[in-house]
Amino acid sequence: MATERSNEPIGVFDSGIGGLTVVAALQRLLPSENIFYLGDTARVPYGGKSRRTVERYSIEIGGLLLAERAKVIVVACNTASALAVPRMKEIFKVPVQGVVTPGAQAAAKSTLIGKVGVVGTRATISSGAYEHAINSINPGIQVLSAACPLLVPLIEEGMFDDDVTKIMLSRYLGPMLKAGIDTLVLGCTHYPLLRNTIAEVAGPHVTLVDSAENCALAVKRLLADAGIAASPRRLGGLNVALTDATEGFLRSAAQALELEIGDVALRSVQSEEGNPA
Numbered sequence: 666m667a668t669e670r671s672n673e674p675i676g677v678f679d680s681g682i683g684g685l686t687v688v689a690a691l692q693r694l695l696p697s698e699n700i701f702y703l704g705d706t707a708r709v710p711y712g713g714k715s716r717r718t719v720e721r722y723s724i725e726i727g728g729l730l731l732a733e734r735a736k737v738i739v740v741a742c743n744t745a746s747a748l749a750v751p752r753m754k755e756i757f758k759v760p761v762q763g764v765v766t767p768g769a770q771a772a773a774k775s776t777l778i779g780k781v782g783v784v785g786t787r788a789t790i791s792s793g794a795y796e797h798a799i800n801s802i803n804p805g806i807q808v809l810s811a812a813c814p815l816l817v818p819l820i821e822e823g824m825f826d827d828d829v830t831k832i833m834l835s836r837y838l839g840p841m842l843k844a845g846i847d848t849l850v851l852g853c854t855h856y857p858l859l860r861n862t863i864a865e866v867a868g869p870h871v872t873l874v875d876s877a878e879n880c881a882l883a884v885k886r887l888l889a890d891a892g893i894a895a896s897p898r899r900l901g902g903l904n905v906a907l908t909d910a911t912e913g914f915l916r917s918a919a920q921a922l923e924l925e926i927g928d929v930a931l932r933s934v935q936s937e938e939g940n941p942a
């Protein structure tokens with residue numbers, strides 16, 4: 666049964682535009698839900714920053730999403746999920762859903778030979794969050810990780826199918842492919858935009874686990890369990906806000922994901938120091 670909370674939006678955030686891959690997955694799975702998306706484009710990238718800074722940014726944005734009456738906070742950024750979700754869960758009263766746990770669960774289920782590769786930003790990989798989450802499901806799974814710092818800039822340049830991107834992918838994935846992984850976690854919300862190219866480089870024997878799809882499934886379960894899912898008779902909508910105007914990549918990502926993005930609002934996040942970010 667739909668309650669008053671049911672009509673409130675799902676609050677989603679990412680360091681930038683990559684989290685729109687999670688929005689696209691949420692819209693496919695939960696078409697009745699309203700979604701408010703905040704891309705922290707003024708402070709992207711998070712992937713090379715410290716835990717302390719990523720936690721601070723994430724908590725500030727969580728506050729902004731609550732001011733938008735979010736009934737749940739979806740951390741559509743692997744870096745923020747890996748570094749800040751535990752602290753956010755302590756602070757916020759609404760449920761907080763990150764992308765790492767659902768991705769780890771899907772990877773543990775997918776591997777037949779117990780060898781999983783994980784790719785992500787430097788901060789995500791050095792946090793060990795995926796390794797920890799996968800091994801807490803099954804300690805027998807070998808996790809091979811690679812930080813891929815050049816992929817986000819290549820994606821933001823729209824070089825989805827470019828030779829340079831393929832060369833970098835071969836270099837990043839080479840050791841784990843040689844080691845014989847059968848499952849690869851796309852541990853960064855930008856990477857689903859490169860899905861076809863990654864599949865080409867990884868080859869037909871490697872199953873790709875998309876953190877966006879699996880996060881959307883986890884949100885669906887969470888809303889149902891908490892009794893706060895929107896009425897299925899309703900048609901949901903999407904509001905997008907950014908902390909800095911970066912329309913170029915926003916439009917190309919939206920086009921690649923077939924998302925309808927209307928007017929984009931600009932928001933400033935109040936930092937702990939009291940200065941707008």
Ligand code: DGL
Binds near residue numbers: 742789
């Ligand atoms: N969206 C971020 C992630 O999923 C990648 C971009 C960044 O470094 O901020 O990790």
